[in-house]
Amino acid sequence: MALSSTLSWLVDAAAYSTGADRFLAELGAHLLADGLPLAGGALTLDIPHPLIARRTWLWRGNSGEIIEALGFTPGGPAAPAANTPNDAGRRWLAGIAAGLVHEDTIGSMRNGPLLSWIGPRPFTPSETNELHEAARFAAAPLAALAARATLTAALEAYLGRRSAARVLAAPLRRDIGETIQAALLYADLRGFTALSDNNPPAVVIAALDTWFDRIAGAVHAFGGEVLKFIGDGVLAIFPVVGGTPRSACDAALRAVSAARVGMAHLDEQRLRQGLPALPFGAALHLGEILWGNIGAADRLDFTAIGPAVNLVSRLEGLCKPLRKTVLVSGALAAETETPLIALGTHALRGIASPCAVFTLPNSASWK
Numbered sequence: 001m002a003l004s005s006t007l008s009w010l011v012d013a014a015a016y017s018t019g020a021d022r023f024l025a026e027l028g029a030h031l032l033a034d035g036l037p038l039a040g041g042a043l044t045l046d047i048p049h050p051l052i053a054r055r056t057w058l059w060r061g062n063s064g065e066i067i068e069a070l071g072f073t074p075g076g077p078a079a080p081a082a083n084t085p086n087d088a089g090r091r092w093l094a095g096i097a098a099g100l101v102h103e104d105t106i107g108s109m110r111n112g113p114l115l116s117w118i119g120p121r122p123f124t125p126s127e128t129n130e131l132h133e134a135a136r137f138a139a140a141p142l143a144a145l146a147a148r149a150t151l152t153a154a155l156e157a158y159l160g161r162r163s164a165a166r167v168l169a170a171p172l173r174r175d176i177g178e179t180i181q182a183a184l185l186y187a188d189l190r191g192f193t194a195l196s197d198n199n200p201p202a203v204v205i206a207a208l209d210t211w212f213d214r215i216a217g218a219v220h221a222f223g224g225e226v227l228k229f230i231g232d233g234v235l236a237i238f239p240v241v242g243g244t245p246r247s248a249c250d251a252a253l254r255a256v257s258a259a260r261v262g263m264a265h266l267d268e269q270r271l272r273q274g275l276p277a278l279p280f281g282a283a284l285h286l287g288e289i290l291w292g293n294i295g296a297a298d299r300l301d302f303t304a305i306g307p308a309v310n311l312v313s314r315l316e317g318l319c320k321p322l323r324k325t326v327l328v329s330g331a332l333a334a335e336t337e338t339p340l341i342a343l344g345t346h347a348l349r350g351i352a353s354p355c356a357v358f359t360l361p362n363s364a365s366w367k
Contacts, residue, residue, distance in 0.1 A: 004130075006030040007137050014141035020045055021057045021066045023145055028059045031117075031134060036127055039097035042089030042116040045146055049153050056088045060096065093118040102128060104135035106142050113142045160225040162239070163302050166292070172300060177292015181240040182304075183252035183332060184289070184312040185224065187215055187259070187282035188233035190320065195276070208232060211278055214262035222255040227304055235313075237289070237304060245286055249335045256282050256326050257360065281319030285312040285329040307351075314348040315355060322346075322357070330356025 003011065009030050017023040024043040032038055044056040054071040069088035093101050099119040106113040115135050117123075123131065155164035170176045189195075189211055196204050215234050216226045224238040238248040238255075259282070267277035287308025295301045315327050322343060333340050333356070340358040347354050 004034050006034050006130075006134050010134065010137040010141060014138070015144040017141070017145060020055070020145055020149065021068065023141065024057045024059045025064055025066055027115075027134070027138070028061060028117075029064070031130075032061060034130070036117075036130060037119040037121065037123075039099065039118050039120055040093050041118075042093055042114075044089055044114040044116075045142075045149065046111045047146075047149055047153050048157075050157055058089060058092050089114070089116045099123065102131055104132060106135055106139050113138075113146060159302055160227065162225050163227065163291075167302055170293075172293070174293050174295060174297070174300065177290050177294075179288055179306075180291050181245060181248075181286070181288050182291075182308075183224075183238040183240070183245065183248040184285045184287065184304075184308055185219065185236040185238070185252050185256060185282060186233065186285075186309075186312040186316045187256075187280055188231070188316065190279040190281060191276075192232040207275075207278060210266055211263070211280070214266060215259045215280075215282075218255040218258035218262060221258065222251040224251060224255055235304070235309070237291075245335045249284075249286055249332050250338065252284050252332070253328070253336060253338050253360070256284060260325060260360075279325075281316050281325060281327075283312050283316035283319065283327045283329070284332050285315060286332040286335055287311065311348065311351055311355065314351055315357070317349065318346060318357065322359075324359045326360045328358040328360070330358070333358045 006027070009026070014023060014027070017026060020043055024041060028038055028041045038061045040061050041059045042056055043059075044054055046054045051072055052070050056069040056071070058067045058069060059065070069092070071088065090101050090103075093116055097118045097120050100122045101116055101118050102123055103114060103116045106115060115131075115138065117131055119127075152164060152168065155167055159167060189208075195207060199207075211232070212229060212234065216236075219226055219234075219236040219238075222238070224236045226234060226236045228235040236255075238252045240248045263278065263280060270277060285308055287306070289304040289306045289308050291304050293300045293302055294305065311329065315329055319325060319327055324343070327343070328340055339361055341361060343357045343359055345354045346357050
């Protein structure tokens with residue numbers, strides 16, 4: 001059976017597209033080459049993500065341009081998602097051409113992938129049949145793309161974007177990892193044991209979520225990545241790129257400063273609601289870490305280990321006795337021009353050499 005160039009591509013190569021955006025662009029280009037009068041197209045996929053319910057890619061036929069529209073989960077960062085899965089695609093397509101929007105749901109599931117097209121005029125019955133046929137052949141490659149997108153989204157949600165990319169690119173073995181230099185941030189709440197003992201689990205979890213929102217949001221805003229939530233603690237890294245650590249160190253300092261401001265606002269809100277404040281301590285350090293897989297033969301964890309990780313966690317333990325919210329190691333202080341206040345040299349539990357310790361100006365004192 002002779003297949004059109006579109007159907008041949010869908011059978012032989014479409015599953016290897018680098019992403020849904022490229023799949024849509026290449027499919028549209030093949031349909032145009034086969035004589036379909038297309039002005040634009042849209043592809044909508046539901047994906048598992050903490051904030052995003054669906055992603056819609058929009059393709060313009062005359063330029064090949066691709067843009068993306070996001071539908072957020074209830075309570076996400078934007079307005080509630082549209083009432084129907086393809087509202088964004090349908091509205092956009094209707095605005096660029098005079099034809100009628102043609103839609104095909106791929107597969108038998110109600111929330112399966114949705115392909116939409118529009119032309120400069122209504123499609124003829126023959127053209128509609130060609131679009132239906134392309135949608136049928138698109139089921140297998142779209143299933144492969146959706147599976148990859150689901151795996152990537154899940155790994156990014158639990159590991160972070162950089163770590164997820166490393167896991168996907170390497171074999172699942174314990175001996176896979178690399179030594180990198182990074183600015184490290186370790187932070188945790190103070191009084192968490194008392195908070196847990198004196199409140200129901202739902203209240204404790206709500207407090208943790210608000211704390212993690214502030215600290216993780218600040219880390220991500222300045223290019224860092226949260227590696228671990230450890231009880232009420234957070235371990236984040238700002239990898240050094242380009243050979244000089246200054247940018248990573250400055251980013252870590254900006255992130256911890258932003259987190260401090262965010263927590264101050266949160267504490268004001270909590271106190272107005274009759275809830276206790278959430279004091280925290282944070283430490284910053286610069287050093288080398290082993291970033292990769294550790295664990296049992298059949299149960300792995302992707303994390304960072306090494307003396308630098310031990311030092312930053314021990315340094316954070318000095319926040320309470322020194323009555324400071326933020327402490328900075330001498331190693332990181334030496335790589336930044338940000339004004340810091342010296343607090344002397346201190347011994348750290350389990351660390352052989354004393355550590356020069358600094359703090360940020362106007363760092364909040366413990367009460």
